[in-house]
Amino acid sequence: MKFYDRQQELSELNKLLEQTRRGARMTVLTGRRRVGKTLLSLEFAKHQKYLYFFVAKKSENLLCAEYLQDIKSSFPDTPVIGKIHSFKDVFQLLLQMAQKERFVLIIDEFQEFYNINPAIYSEIQKLWDLNKKQSSLNVIFIGSVYS
Structure with a gap:
């Protein structure tokens, strides 16, 4: 899929990224399905260190196992101590990593x-x-609106 005419949106995402030098930032992208929210986010992130998690219709335990594998692949030097079975645990680990x-x-x-x-x-x-004040995480939540 080609990427067209999203320079203004990319510029806004880059401004938010720069603000993470002073603390974590959260961005929420919502809209109808198939309008390019995911593609925009991935286009922005391709020049950064990033993780991409898709919330599939699976158990929380299975999703966390997948997310943990992604973390270990992208950040091999990050020690993971203890068991991680919930998304709360995953998110806490990510905030600590971003410190x-x-x-x-x-x-x-x-x-x-x-x-x-x-x-x-x-x-x-x-x-x-x-x-959020100690972390430099730039999190982008993408949500679809069903009509």
Whole structure:
């Protein structure tokens, strides 16, 4: 798929990335399916260190195992201590990692977490509030609107 006429959006995403020097940033991209939200995010992230997580309709435990494998592949020097079975644990690990190294986290179809673990939104909010000033994580949540 070709990428056209999204320079303004890319510029805005780059401004947010620069702001992560002063603390973590969160961006939410929503819209109808198939309008290019994922492609825009990946185009932006391709020049950065990034992780891409897709929220598939699986158990939280299976998703976390996949996400942990992605983390280990992209950040082989990052020690993972203890068991990680919940997305709360994964997100906490990512915020800690971003205290040492700035990177982009893209979570696609974020609204699907509601079907997996409705408490995740408040858990993420708590972790975010406690860690955002010390972290340089640039997280992009992508959600689809169904009409």
